[in-house]
Structure formats: structure tokens, C-alpha cells
Amino acid sequence: MAILNIVKEGDPVLRKKCRPVDTVTPRILRLLDDMRETLIDAEGVGLAAPQVGVMRRIAIVEKDGEYIELINPEIIASEGEQEEIEGCLSVPGIWGVTHRPAKVTVKATGRDGEEFTVSGEGIQARAFCHEIDHLSGKLFTDDAVRILSPEEVKELVG
Ligand code: NI
Numbered sequence: 339m340a341i342l343n344i345v346k347e348g349d350p351v352l353r354k355k356c357r358p359v360d361t362v363t364p365r366i367l368r369l370l371d372d373m374r375e376t377l378i379d380a381e382g383v384g385l386a387a388p389q390v391g392v393m394r395r396i397a398i399v400e401k402d403g404e405y406i407e408l409i410n411p412e413i414i415a416s417e418g419e420q421e422e423i424e425g426c427l428s429v430p431g432i433w434g435v436t437h438r439p440a441k442v443t444v445k446a447t448g449r450d451g452e453e454f455t456v457s458g459e460g461i462q463a464r465a466f467c468h469e470i471d472h473l474s475g476k477l478f479t480d481d482a483v484r485i486l487s488p489e490e491v492k493e494l495v496g
Pocket of ligand 1: 425426427468469472
């Protein structure tokens with residue numbers, strides 16, 4: 339496994355649409371392993387393939403200490419609404435208030451090639467939405483209702 343370089347805002351790969359994965363090849367499995375290691379190293383909640391320069395519909399989200407690998411993820415149900423603070427490993431130092439569903443259900447393919455569904459509330463719902471947005475070239479700052487001031491960030495992260 340390897341820790342990959344996380345690309346930052348301004349890199350055009352973050353603004354492109356990712357292609358779906360047809361077959362879970364050994365190369366895709368290795369990418370999943372590397373993305374998991376990269377996410378753990380960066381202490382993030384989620385990571386999408388374009389953030390490591392790969393234009394495929396793949397993301398990882400941490401949920402209760404487990405790393406959920408999502409190939410070709412799609413939000414199939416959502417309910418409620420939440421307004422919370424969000425950040426992104428590709429947009430370091432910037433935090434913004436976003437509106438997201440309170441709960442979402444995601445359908446995806448796992449590393450075994452089998453389809454599964456997973457639900458998440460709170461921070462997991464935000465992470466599922468945030469990572470799936472990355473696959474369409476979207477960043478949380480696009481829809482943030484407000485970007486925190488440097489003073490507010492200082493209070494938030496110390
Ligand atoms: Ni992000």
C-alpha cells in the first residue's frame with residue numbers, strides 16, 4: 339500500500355466528471371487500499387478518487403471506525419436536512435456551512451463486485467454527499483451557504 343498525494347483546489351482534476359468502474363480489477367483493489375491508507379494518514383472522514391488524481395467513480399467514507407469502500411456510488415434516498423460545518427482535504431484551511439440531508443442511503447458496488455446499500459446520518463450523511471459530489475467535479479465550497487472567517491476557523495480547529 340502507499341500513501342497518495344492529495345490534490346488541492348485549483349487542480350483541474352477536481353473539476354472533471356469521473357467515469358464509472360465496469361469491472362473491479364486488481365488495479366481498482368490496489369487503488370482502494372491506497373486510498374484507505376491515504377485517508378487514515380490524512381485523518382479525514384472521506385476521500386474520493388479524483389482527490390488522488392484518478393477519474394473513476396470511487397470513494398471511501400469512514401463510519402464507526404470502518405472504511406466503507408464505494409464503487410459507482412449513488413444516493414438512492416435522502417430525508418430531512420442538516421446545516422453543519424464542512425471541510426475538505428483538497429481545500430485545506432477552509433471551512434464552510436453547508437445544507438445536506440440529515441440521512442442518506444447510498445447504493446454502491448463493493449470490492450467483491452457485489453452491490454450493497456449503506457445508510458448514514460449526521461457526519462456520515464454529509465460525508466457520503468460530499469464524496470459523491472467530488473465524483474461530479476463538485477466541491478463543498480460551491481454550495482456552502484457561508485464560508486467561516488479566519489477567526490471562526492481558529493476557534494474551530496485551534
Ligand atoms: Ni472533499
